[in-house]
Amino acid sequence: MRADEDTGDKLPSREQLEERLREAEETLDAIRRGEVDAVVVHHPDGERIYTLESADRPYRVLVEHMQEGAVTLTSDGVILYCNRRFAALLGLTRESMIGRSVIPYLERADARVMTELLSGGADAGAGRAAEVTLHRTDGHAIPVTLSAVDLPFEADLPRIICIIATDLTHARQRSHELAATNEQLAAEMVERRSAEDRLAVALDAAGMGSWDIDLEQGSVTISRQAEVILGLAEAGSAARTPDSLLHPFLAHEQAEVKAAFDLAMTTGVLDFERRVRSPSEESARRWVHVIGRTYHRDGLPARLVGVVADVTERRLMETQLRQAQKMEAVGQLTGGIAHDFNNLLMVIGGSLDVLESSIPGENARAQRFFAAAKSGVERGASLNQQLLAFSRRQDLQAQPVCVDDLLRAFATLLSRALGETVSLELPQPAQRWYCRSDPHQLETAILNLAINARDAMPHGGRLTIMTALTTLTPREALAVDAEAGSYVVVRVRDSGTGMTPETAARIFDPFFTTKAMGKGTGLGLSQVYGFVRQSGGFVNVTSEMGQGTTIDLCLPYTDEVAAASPVTQAPTAAGDGRVLVVDDDINVREVSVAMLSALGYTTVEAGDAVEALGILAQRSDIHVIFSDVIMPGEINGLDLARYVRANYANVAVVLASGYTAQQRDDKGTPSDVELLRKPYSRAALAAALTRARAAQA
């Protein structure tokens, strides 16, 4: 045992020999008592370690607890040992596996792989690996990675191959799940993209643009349409900042726009309408409606997303609609007042007429007062006429009118009204167009506009009146509350001071005037508006401070040519005969009766149409019926007139009204019925009676 140590030069001493003996005894003792784990055997070709008892127990425990399968095989694949996990992978017990070949547990195609693994090839001893599929007893296929290494043993002993099998089922499953998730994500992205495309198409169709502010990144994504609406140049690849979205808005409103955006971070909602500068025209403004919503992440605003639309047209139409509604309301009020006012004037004027004729002799002083009083009544009547015109309740005598002929006919009068400092220009039109209108009212309207223009040019200037033809599409017509079709445009343009938008919005309001107190009635342009609207046309006003004002009167075009028939006024003639006076207002009736008496007629009175018909049925000595148009009860003046004309051929009819246009319903007024506008003079009454009786004869 101690051969090597005996190579010393001198012989060992007694102490040394004793020591060696003691050591040898101790070694034997220790081995005998089991105090050693392993014995080292020195072989000529190397040392071998022989472990005793359960020296390899820790390794066994480790191997048995592994989540990998472990198996040792002979070089031809016979299982020498396998851990529990490997048996479990195959669904078998270890006892049934040890001593059998591993090949039948593999997929048929993997047998060759296993053989190669076992043979080890040229680099036997080095680690090798392969993926194979194991067959479980329940039919399941288990994908595994096999990693093999040769157990180093002496050449004369059989080779043993150690293999670790790692179950790939979970890994495969995970990768399948991952692939499925990826696929689903891809599908969702495609779906999302197509949804975005559809949204883009819808937004485009609605004339809207979309924008998206990433508050965390400070970046902005904006659709091309939104760029167009906001008047932003195409950004291309250049990054936009949230602040750059403010630039299109009017400079003095940008702070408020920013405040709206800031507020949206708290409220979550953005909704405002503001003006932006038009990119094409520096002075032009367009209204945009911005709607958005804030999206939060972890309680903080992360994104602000929304749409933008150009609402200029809508706002314009809303303004026009509001204006039209206002005018309608004011018109109704004005009409009502004018009607009652007419009756008052009728009573006053009629009474004055009667009083005047009843004062005997030459009373110069009385005559003067009568003249002043009658002049007052006339002025009142003229005002009333304008009120009625505005409220579209005047009696229009519409006929084909050539505006240019009319303009040239009263150019002298116009020039005189304009004064010496304002020149009048009437450019020759391309064509002579006819419109359907009341020529007298049209003259009044143009005169009103001219006077207004003159007052807007205190230091002189130029007034141009020209005509043109325009055609409205249904959409355009809707915006101005008119019918689609052709219109003759009478354009009255001055080089005056112009108006603020606020003034321009109110110029047609009755009694609205910017002139000094007492200089204007505030009814001139109201007449213009009411007359044009009643004619089925519309008015456009364009004005800018310092740039003058242009007012377009647009009247329905007609291809009928005027059958001009100047109305001749018959002289006042004394009458005779019996007149049935029908009026619900006893004062008016009394005045009418007095006037008729003064004209030489005898009278019979009735308070309404029913009473009048009763009288007609009893008496045959009635020559004329003189009735108010508007009366309480079921039968109005027009119905009465129609009935009388149909049943009493020899009775003439004269109708009087504060406003008659409204009553010209679809049934129309009988052609041989005279219409008299209140308040009327004795002379007008006489003429109407004479004409009615003449038509009768």
Place this chain on the structure above:
Amino acid sequence: MTSLPPDMPSSATGLPHYKLRLFITGSTPRSTRAIENLRKICEENLDGRYELEVIDVYDRPETTRELQIVATPTLVKVLPEPLRRIIGDLSDELKVLAGLDLAPRQSQQG
């Protein structure tokens, strides 16, 4: 294999410097116990003047040849001379101390 570095030269205290080798077999209970016992003995008796090399004979079987190791665990006192082997798990402290020439030998039978 664990190697504890020498702390200071023996000349500083005048006491001899120890060079020890412990041969074990992996992590068997006796090997583990031998390591624990030896560390305790060295710390208590050879503080700062020993160098210990723990050799796993599974890893380096060839190292057993030089020192004629026949079983594990075996502690070898390489220095100071004479070379001495102590076999077992070193749980008999007196026997170990005697083997290391740190205490009089009590019993040759252990």
